Amino acid sequence: MKKYYNIGKNILFPICRSLTGKGVVKTLKIIQKEFPTLIIKKIISGTKVFDWSVPPEWNVSNAYISDKNNLKIIDFKINNLHLLGYSASVKKSLSKKELIKYLYFLKNQPKAIPYVTSYYEKRWGFCVSYNQFKMIEKKYSSKDKFNVVIKSSFKKRGHLNYGEVVLPGKSNQEILISTYICHPSMANNELSGPIVSMGLINYFRKKKLSKTLRFIFIPETLGSIAYLSKNLINLKNNVIGGYNLTCIGDERKHSCMFTKYQNSPSDEAIIEAYKRLNIKNYKIHSFLKRGSDERQYNSPGVDLPISSIFRTKYGEYPEYHTSLDNFDIVTLKGITGGFEVAKKSIEILLENIYPKYKIICEPQMGKRGLYPTLSTKTEKKLTRSYMDFLQYSDGSNSLKKISDLINLDYKSTEKINLILLKNGLIRN
16 A cells, blocks of 8 residues: 555645546546556536536646735645636736635634635635735735736536546456545545555455456546446446445544445445454444535435445544645555455455346246246245245345345355356346
8 A cells, every 4th residue: 555655645646636627637647557457538528417517627727826026925836725626717916805805714724725616607716724814914905916817728628537447357246436536635535535446456456356346536526427427327237336435544533424225235344344354443424414426326316335435534524625634644554444444345245145136027937947847835935935035136135134034044045046046047
């Protein structure tokens, strides 16, 4: 993990990222250099993705505010959080009173530069620490003028980009691992997920896999919506579990968020992972407190069994969405702990068998030699076990869970699985 931690800290952290733009592509190419099988894909701006549309591609080359002496008092090049995300291009002179209307700050965190965006309404602005704001108020008079320069562009025929790595397994059943690459210089809320995902790809690409692993690096919210709009049928057919990885790099409490109904293979695997790793002090967040891409994967009509794995959940730590979210709070020890939970959860999903019915409605068992031609109590009991097994073979139940549900010992359940598999009624 040390290698990918250092890539995140030293190479990816300074890049200005947003929903779209050169920063996202640059980030993906750095990851692609480590994993050449990563495919960078793009969706044209203006494309309809469910109820949304891909916005114009936004890029910024420079942004600053200078005083009457041409001294830059706020500079995007010093910290990319200084610029309101998706700011329009501006070149004008403003009074102090006018300028203050375009400054965003946090009084309760005077040293922090807040992260603020305006993706879907054209505006501009700058984000400063409250200490910077007080300095401007104190140092300059009401008569002073300020030069505001923002050099940005909106490309109507631009692209939303994302990356995908597929590690093929023996089965078509898939485990989906999703993380996002759309925030500027923040460590836990942005880069901890991609760093852990890189570590997971590196670990599992060396293994013989029973199931296929699919890793995606996407812009949050719109990226997952766009990805689902292009791949939903395949995902619904094949995904048996998976995780959204975010805020997974600090040394605070381990935590997670289950799927909507809290009963998926992914949910069960997280708890089993905590148990095997002897992690007793963890928190399960309510799905009603969702805020990342787990809300897209669990949306009605999508209904994918995707949980989220965190250290400290987004919005639950003071540095969240500020310049204080840096590599002082995301440590190698913290991110390695997050990696271990994600790795163990995936391993549990890989080792478990999740039978899935291949046909619609009750099958004709007689033509397969699985229904007795002579009606006896013994034969009927065996047939009932086949049918009970099939009733729970929806891809969400492991063999162990099916064994418990149909009140049959595990060895007999394993045997039925093989018989039904051989007869083409289920897939594993």
